[in-house]
Amino acid sequence: MSQPLWLVSEPIQSLLRLVVDRLDAAEVRGAEKAQSIALGERTWPTLYQASFESTKEELWEHVIDMCRWGWFDVRPSTAGRSLSGYSQAPRLTVINVAAVREAVNRPTRAKGAGELWREAVAAYLQASTESKRTATGYCIEIEGRSPRDIVECLNQLPGLADSGMLLREVSSRLFWGMSKVLDSRQALVAAVLGLDECPFPESPIQLQVMLPTGQMQGVLFIENLMSFEKAIRSGSSVYQGLALVYASGFKATAKRLRSAQGVSLFYARQGSLAAISHETFEKWLFSDSPSLPAWFWGDLDWSGMRILRTLRETFREVGAWEPGYAPMRAILLDGRGHQPEAADKRGQQPLASTGCGYADAQLLPLLGRGFVDQELFSL
Structure with a gap:
């Protein structure tokens, strides 16, 4: 299906971005799908604050079209059959998630650094469940290095536990010559090693x-x-x-x-x-x-x-x-x-x-x- 020009207009894109934001938030929460979205001045001000009724009707007609394509379901159902349906306090529910995401060029949710770190710790850190729980609270970001790369570096800590090295020496050894990565992260080091305290002293x-x-x-x-x-x-x-x-x-x-x-x-x-x-x-x-x-x-x-x-x-x-x-x-x-x-x-x-x-x-x-x-x- 060739897409009409109105689909890339700012008023419609603002609505679709709102919907995708809600989808992303639902995924972060672990919900299977986003809740329905109530439309009004707060959620879609472009329509509800328009100066002319004709503008409102035109925008709502586009919503009806997207429902006809199978992208959305609108409630009450009468709102989807009337050009003034926007006045019935309608609620939208996403039916075709892939199509809506594609329309705003966000086919997948961009995960935050903290979420990527938690996933890497869960998948690759060689430590107990309790230690992993502690490690998730110490997100490390290094430009050009993935969370998995960094976690794999932490897995090398046990081999240095009895080295007598200073904390910054350990950091330099593990993290590509960078000496300050473990500063203020002694609790992370202790958790990875399964110890009560970090065995590497700070620089005197x-x-x-x-x-x-x-x-x-x-x-x-x-x-x-x-x-x-x-x-x-x-x-x-x-x-x-x-x-x-x-x-x-x-x-x-x-x-x-x-x-x-x-x-x-x-x-x-x-x-x-x-x-x-x-x-x-x-x-x-x-x-x-x-x-x-x-x-x-x-x-x-x-x-x-x-x-x-x-x-x-x-x-x-x-x-x-x-x-x-x-x-x-x-x-x-x-x-x-x-x-x-x-x-x-x-x-x-x-x-x-x-x-x-x-x-x-x-x-x-x-x-x-x-x-x-x-x-x-x-x-």
């Missing part, structure tokens, strides 16, 4: 430390590299007795900092290099029982305060360092801070509390006035 955090030459009296985390470099070279008495640690933003808040396997330590030559100093610092770092007070000093803005709060989740003893923040606070009180938009900090979100008494009482209330960057100061 590189921590830069300057130890005091005398007795160690505390630890100071410093957010910005420039401020850390200025501090270790200053010789100021304000840092006396403190181990200075470069804490690069949120990276320094990772819980693996308190594990010897999770951190690589680099000691600055400007401070003590004595073995006893190293021992004292590392005993504090890797102990859950704080033996030294600790502080954090960074930018006086919402991001810096959020680092303090998150850092306290790993180091309960950490508080805001008053010698560093007091002069920054004075700048805000004097109205000399900068506004977020002046330093490209528009995206920073306010924080209700950090858990540190000094920060919550003296610093957070001032952040509505502006921000102050740590690099401004040399103590």
Whole structure:
């Protein structure tokens, strides 16, 4: 049957696309067929919002024609015999799915990435049913690689379980040299291996430390590299007795900092290099029982305060360092801070509390006035 020109017109195509969308949704739900579609202003506005009755009748006549071809069934049946049948709150049911799909050039439903991933896991992952259920929640997409290709890579994990490799090494080995595929997917790795925890550690955090030459009296985390470099070279008495640690933003808040396997330590030559100093610092770092007070000093803005709060989740003893923040606070009180938009900090979100008494009482209330960057100061 040669198709009439009206079949490719936008008003009819919009109706057919709606029908195919409903067919696709039904298939995703696992239904055998789509429910009938109620026609009205919401579902087919081109007809129901037309200015002239003649336009409505012409469009409805095309629907009657498609019913005559066996594409649709319309209810009530009287609507299919009248040019004004659109006014009878009609409902369409698809009879010839293939023909309707062909009319909009969508012969099959395009499956989403998540659905393709679930199918590949179910068909090809060599793991228990429970493990497969967990794996379906960790969809991996790699351009140029099919879900089956990726699942087959995961099937190679058992051969690396006892290798002692880092997580990113494993990722590089499995996924065509890409090292970050398994980042934040440790639960997927554990499920594939049938283990409670992922056996591959993350890359150790590189921590830069300057130890005091005398007795160690505390630890100071410093957010910005420039401020850390200025501090270790200053010789100021304000840092006396403190181990200075470069804490690069949120990276320094990772819980693996308190594990010897999770951190690589680099000691600055400007401070003590004595073995006893190293021992004292590392005993504090890797102990859950704080033996030294600790502080954090960074930018006086919402991001810096959020680092303090998150850092306290790993180091309960950490508080805001008053010698560093007091002069920054004075700048805000004097109205000399900068506004977020002046330093490209528009995206920073306010924080209700950090858990540190000094920060919550003296610093957070001032952040509505502006921000102050740590690099401004040399103590």
